[in-house]
Amino acid sequence: MAGRPLIGISTYVEAGARWGVWELEAALLPVGYPRLVQRAGGLAAMLPPDAPEHAAAAVARLDGLVIAGGPDVEPARYGAEPDPRTGPPARARDAWELALIDAALAAHVPLLGICRGMQLLNVALGGTLVQHLDGHAEVIGVFGRHPVKPVPGTRYAAAVPELTSVPAYHHQAVDRLGAGLVVSAHAEDGTVEAVELPSEDWVLGVQWHPEMGEDVRVLRALVEAATTRPGS
Secondary structure, three states, rough: OOOEEEEEOOEEEEEEEEEEEEEEEEEEEEHHOOOOOOOHEEEEEEEOOOOOHHHHHHHOOEEEEEEEEOOOOOHHOOOOOOOOOOOOOOOHHHHHHHHHHHHHHOOOOEEEEOHHHHHHHHHHOOEEEEEEOOOOEEEEEEEEEEEEEOOOOOOOHHHHOOOOEEEOOOOOOOOOOOOOEEEEEEOOOOOOOEEEEOOOOOOEEEEEOOHHOOOOHHHHHHHHHHHHOOOO
């Protein structure tokens, strides 16, 4: 591979984003995501929702993929009725990102899921979610922090071997693990904070938001995997 690897990041579509004199529908992404990819040594490319049948072609042009945080996954995706505290569905985004995950797994493209992205990875592999838990999003619109403990011997522990305070904002979490996934980090209350596939493919999900902090080690591990994978 010549130069930095190209890392795609999934995005939001919002009905009323504002800039300058404009208020229009927009595909957008908090700037922490591309900045973190750049700081970790990658080139960032935004991937707005598209028809799911185009996911494989998009992933084929990437060296790595990040599924970003965002709204709650629709409970119907994992066979559950919605809890009253579950947010409204984002069906087009669910369908697109699930197709991106499937394409990345099929093509052995390094994959990182962040918050919602980790939950969607779990759902894509047949897992389920806890639709509400307290203590991980204490103030609306404000990121909190809490310690995360790695599981020795995992890919995550290889990147971040020590207990680490991480920025977090979520009210859902992994319940039943998807097929093949193993837990690679926990919060103090036992919440699953990272999952991964124990295979040669680089596949990791983290429940927190590394783009809101200064620690680039998780993203650097993704970028290194994207740089060294066969065919890169």
